[in-house]
Amino acid sequence: MIGDILTILRDNWLLLLIGQYPNGPLGGFAATLILSALSIALAFPLSVLIALARLSRNPLLLWPSSALVYLARGVPLLMLILWVYFMVPLLLGANVPGFVTMLVTLVMYEGAFLSEVVRGGIVALGRGQMEAARALGHSYPQALLYVVLPQALYNVIPSLISQFVSTIKETTLGYVINVPELTFAANQINNQILTQPFQVFFLLAVIYYAVCWTLTALAVRLERRIARRRAGPASAPAPLPVRQLTAEP
Amino acid sequence: MTEIATTDAAMIRFASVTKYYGAYKALDDVTAEVGRGEVVVVCGPSGSGKSTLIRTVNRLEEIASGTLTFDGERVHGPLKAATLNRLRSRIGFVFQSFNLFPHLSALENVTLSPVKVNGTTREVARDRAMALLDRVGLSAKAGAYPAQLSGGQQQRVAIARALAMEPPAMLFDEPTSALDPEMVGEVLAVMRGLAAEGMTMMCVTHEMGFAREVADRVWFMDAGRILETATPDAFFSDPQHPRAKKFLFDLRH
Amino acid sequence: MHGFDLLAVLSNPDFAGMLWSGALVTLVVAAGSWCLAMGLALVLLSLRLAPGRIGDRVVAAYVSYHRNVPTLVQLMLWYFGIASLLPDPVQTWLNDHGAEAVYGVVGLGLCQAAYFSEDLRSGLRAVATGQMEAARALGHGFVGALRHVLMPQAIRNALPALVNHSVSLFKNSSLAMAIGVSELTHAVKEVENLSFRTFETYLIATIAYLAVSLVIMGIGAALQWRGQVMGAR
Numbered sequence: 001m002i003g004d005i006l007t008i009l010r011d012n013w014l015l016l017l018i019g020q021y022p023n024g025p026l027g028g029f030a031a032t033l034i035l036s037a038l039s040i041a042l043a044f045p046l047s048v049l050i051a052l053a054r055l056s057r058n059p060l061l062l063w064p065s066s067a068l069v070y071l072a073r074g075v076p077l078l079m080l081i082l083w084v085y086f087m088v089p090l091l092l093g094a095n096v097p098g099f100v101t102m103l104v105t106l107v108m109y110e111g112a113f114l115s116e117v118v119r120g121g122i123v124a125l126g127r128g129q130m131e132a133a134r135a136l137g138h139s140y141p142q143a144l145l146y147v148v149l150p151q152a153l154y155n156v157i158p159s160l161i162s163q164f165v166s167t168i169k170e171t172t173l174g175y176v177i178n179v180p181e182l183t184f185a186a187n188q189i190n191n192q193i194l195t196q197p198f199q200v201f202f203l204l205a206v207i208y209y210a211v212c213w214t215l216t217a218l219a220v221r222l223e224r225r226i227a228r229r230r231a232g233p234a235s236a237p238a239p240l241p242v243r244q245l246t247a248e249p
Numbered sequence: 250m251t252e253i254a255t256t257d258a259a260m261i262r263f264a265s266v267t268k269y270y271g272a273y274k275a276l277d278d279v280t281a282e283v284g285r286g287e288v289v290v291v292c293g294p295s296g297s298g299k300s301t302l303i304r305t306v307n308r309l310e311e312i313a314s315g316t317l318t319f320d321g322e323r324v325h326g327p328l329k330a331a332t333l334n335r336l337r338s339r340i341g342f343v344f345q346s347f348n349l350f351p352h353l354s355a356l357e358n359v360t361l362s363p364v365k366v367n368g369t370t371r372e373v374a375r376d377r378a379m380a381l382l383d384r385v386g387l388s389a390k391a392g393a394y395p396a397q398l399s400g401g402q403q404q405r406v407a408i409a410r411a412l413a414m415e416p417p418a419m420l421f422d423e424p425t426s427a428l429d430p431e432m433v434g435e436v437l438a439v440m441r442g443l444a445a446e447g448m449t450m451m452c453v454t455h456e457m458g459f460a461r462e463v464a465d466r467v468w469f470m471d472a473g474r475i476l477e478t479a480t481p482d483a484f485f486s487d488p489q490h491p492r493a494k495k496f497l498f499d500l501r502h
Numbered sequence: 503m504h505g506f507d508l509l510a511v512l513s514n515p516d517f518a519g520m521l522w523s524g525a526l527v528t529l530v531v532a533a534g535s536w537c538l539a540m541g542l543a544l545v546l547l548s549l550r551l552a553p554g555r556i557g558d559r560v561v562a563a564y565v566s567y568h569r570n571v572p573t574l575v576q577l578m579l580w581y582f583g584i585a586s587l588l589p590d591p592v593q594t595w596l597n598d599h600g601a602e603a604v605y606g607v608v609g610l611g612l613c614q615a616a617y618f619s620e621d622l623r624s625g626l627r628a629v630a631t632g633q634m635e636a637a638r639a640l641g642h643g644f645v646g647a648l649r650h651v652l653m654p655q656a657i658r659n660a661l662p663a664l665v666n667h668s669v670s671l672f673k674n675s676s677l678a679m680a681i682g683v684s685e686l687t688h689a690v691k692e693v694e695n696l697s698f699r700t701f702e703t704y705l706i707a708t709i710a711y712l713a714v715s716l717v718i719m720g721i722g723a724a725l726q727w728r729g730q731v732m733g734a735r
Contacts, residue, residue, distance in 0.1 A: 073669065074715030075708050076676035078687055083708070086700050169572035176680055183575060190582065198583035205571045205579055212570035307639055330643055338641025348636035352654045352729075362640040365650055414640060 004199045012189050016207070019180045025097070027180030029207065035099065035174070035181060036167040039106035040114075043167075044160065046107060047114030048149070054119055065115070072112030078173055081105045085177050098179035102171065110167055117159045121152035158226065161219035165212045172208075182207065259318075260285050260418050260449045261306055266315035268301060268473075275301045276312070277473035283418070288450045290460035290481075293470035294496055299453040300345075302470065303422050306451070307340040308333060320417055338366050341411035341419035345426050347403040349395040355382065355406045356391040359413045367414065374413070381409040385439050401432030408439055418449035425456060457500060461485055469493045511702045517693045521703075524689025525710055531606050531685055532675040536668060538611030543618035550623060551648075561619070568616035574677050577609040581681040606678035606685075610671060617667045625660030626652060658729045665722030669715050676711075686710065 009016075019027015026034070053065035072080070084105045089095050125148060133143035172183040186204040190197055259282035268276040276298050283289045291299045304310040305317060308324055317324045322336060349358050359378035363369040369377075382388045385405040395403055404424055411419060421440065425433040437459050444450055444463045454460065460467055460481055467484040469477040469492075476490045488494045511517045546564065549557035568576065585593060585605065596604060629652050637647035657664070679688040690707045694700045 070716070071712065074673075074712040074719070076673040076687065076711060078676040078679065079690075079704070079708055079711060082687070082690070083704055086704065165570075172572040172574040173677075175574065183572070183578075187578075197586050198579070201575065201579040201583040205567075205575050208572055208575055209567065209570045213566065216570065309635055309639060334638075334641045334643050334646075336641075337639055340639070342636075342639040344632060344636060344639075346632050348630070348632035350633065350636070350651050350655075351630075352658060361650060362637075362642065365646060366641040410640070 004196055005203050008199055008203055015185050019185055025180050028185045029182045031180055032168060032171050032182040035102060035171050036164060038103055039110055039167050040164045042107045043110035043114055046111035047118050050111055050115035051118035051122060054115060055122060069112045069115060072109050077109055077170055078176060080109060081173055081177060098174060098177045101177060102174045102179050106167060106170060110163060114163055117156055121156045122148060125152050158219045158223035161215055165215045168212060258284060260320055261451060262318045264316045266317055267313050268310060269313050274473050279475055281468060281475050283449060283451050286447045286449055287465045288444045288463055289466050289468060290464040291453045291468045291470060292460065297470040298473040299470050300422055303420050303451060303453050306420055307337045307342055338414050339416050341416035343407055343411055343421045343424045345423040347407045349403050349407055351395045354392050354394055355387060358406055359410045363413050378413055381412050385409045399432060400428045401435045404436045405439055419443060421452040423453050508702050511697055511699050511706060517697055520689045520693050521706060524684060524686040527684055528675050528686040531603060531678055531683060532672045534607040535611035535614060536671055538607060539614035539618050542615035543622060546615060546619035547622050565616040565620055568613045573613050573674050574680055576613050577677055577681050580609040581605045602682040605681060606683045610674055614667060614671045618664065621660040621663040621667060622656055625656035628659045629655045661722060661726050665719060669718050672714060672718060
């Protein structure tokens with residue numbers, strides 16, 4: 001059994017790593033990683049905006065941002081992927097690759113989930129910091145930019161990594177719209193071999209496990225380090241505990 | 250059960266009881282007894298082993314050696330879980346931190362154990378609980394949850410909860426130490442009432458006024474040993490042991 | 503293209519029927535895996551609480567696997583992989599009895615049990631230390647103390663997380679589509695293909711999903727509100 005798995009790995013490591021590149025689109029683990037990293041990188045600034053909109057009293061900001069968050073919390077990611085798959089070509093008037101469909105969906109989805117983390121970070125900071133900055137004559141945007149966000153976002157860093165782990169797991173859904181990533185590659189291999197489905201999918205699970213476990217361990221270490229650094233001044237809030245908001249795929 | 254019980258004049262009997270925390274000797278060869286209907290107040294400086302001693306009686310702490318009996322029944326050594334549970338259900342215990350069950354109302358706190366441990370019917374348990382809450386002056390708060398009660402009220406509910414198991418003896422582990430000063434009186438009043446009715450009581454407390462007024466005997470502990478046992482009159486007017494003298498001197502100054 | 507017309511989908515008995523039965527399968531899969539997950543979570547929690555390190559280690563490994571491997575991959579491993587290891591008669595029997603749905607419920611349930619058991623464990627850890635002592639002092643056994651005193655509080659503490667993860671589980675039921683379970687998302691794809699009314703079909707399904715999710719969140723909020731009426735510690 002283990003021999004079979006090693007043979008599969010030896011014969012297909014390149015496909016698992018980069019898909020059919022350069023003869024086809026970049027796929028495999030590389031695509032998974034790039035897709036996840038890009039998604040989080042774009043989702044993070046979006047999440048800050050959504051969080052601020054959710055904290056605003058202006059209904060024009062509050063309502064749409066809240067709607068987006070509840071949509072992400074209440075509707076399966078798969079359904080959202082189908083929406084984007086359908087709507088983006090309509091809006092752009094041109095077909096887009098599955099990679100882009102997946103990216104757009106994940107940015108919105110993760111942006112919504114991360115915004116809850118960011119909002120929690122801002123709320124945990126308490127009103128005192130904002131009031132102090134305003135009392136010193138800073139405008140609201142200045143107070144946000146120089147006082148509130150630097151503290152709140154610093155505390156959010158560990159959650160960012162665990163959210164990155166969630167995103168890696170979520171990219172597997174790209175399989176449904178044929179995005180060439182790691183799970184897609186595994187299915188290709190399975191279709192070639194046909195006789196060893198357990199070995200193929202077990203290998204796939206092991207790869208995901210190794211990556212996600214390592215990143216989660218990193219997030220926990222980072223959280224402890226930040227907690228230590230923050231332990232000094234008594235007034236500073238503790239960093240948010242690392243937890244995945246999405247038990248999604 | 251009762252056959253054995255009547256053969257023993259003491260309700261609680263410690264014989265050469267020793268207990269360690271790691272290398273630290275928390276109880277050092279304690280031999281003493283609480284008689285039936287007797288009220289004993291255990292006092293001494295903090296860290297002297299008073300709480301440890303009282304907690305060994307219902308085996309919240311295990312003793313390392315010696316013998317310990319409650320109402321003639323062995324508490325130490327190997328016991329069946331069911332035996333231990335039955336034993337514990339007969340020992341009323343009141344904690345410093347109340348430990349009411351926060352998810353249950355005052356009434357439910359008092360009825361839970363009679364129903365689940367003793368198999369009392371709900372109706373009987375309820376009637377009894379209401380009578381007990383009335384007795385501690387809280388029948389009006391039967392439906393309140395612990396978070397809605399003051400510390401003094403919580404501790405009175407905790408006493409009612411312990412009494413609901415109809416224990417032949419009550420143990421109090423610093424029952425007023427976690428209370429604001431203005432609430433100490435209401436809890437002591439309930440304890441005084443119990444003593445007046447002839448309840449066997451063992452109380453760890455810093456309330457020397459209570460000890461002087463209610464106790465039949467005072468045990469003075471230090472460094473895991475009982476250094477002096479005396480009537481309150483004798484203890485407070487003429488302590489024998491130098492450390493007891495120092496303890497009382499420190500209390501007054 | 504047609505104009506927007508929800509009724510074109512809803513009033514067509516075929517389409518409406520497909521969506522309705524898809525929705526029912528979604529609810530059955532979600533409810534089935536929820537029950538499996540909660541039951542298993544209690545077992546995992548008991549193993550953690552049992553004396554000795556082995557149970558604790560085994561559960562930790564279980565939780566780690568199910569949290570670090572994507573749910574979709576877990577489902578694939580069940581449906582394509584583990585199924586192939588079963589003896590032939592069992593495979594045949596399962597295939598005659600809706601194997602997809604069985605693997606869907608088992609896969610989702612086992613995965614979510616890891617999350618539920620961790621929620622309950624942190625809920626239990628947040629219960630005040632004196633509670634066990636107080637219950638034991640009143641004569642409750644270890645199990646009785648857990649059942650009547652600690653667990654009710656642990657569940658209350660864990661409620662927000664349990665609700666979030668229940669919503670996740672409900673949403674994840676859509677993944678069962680990838681292994682061929684004809685649940686709501688699967689039905690949506692079929693109706694879309696037959697009716698060419700993509701927008702309307704997606705909208706109906708999205709509203710249905712959102713409604714159930716909001717109901718779950720609402721139940722959670724109501725339970726929590728009831729807890730708050732009792733008052734915090």
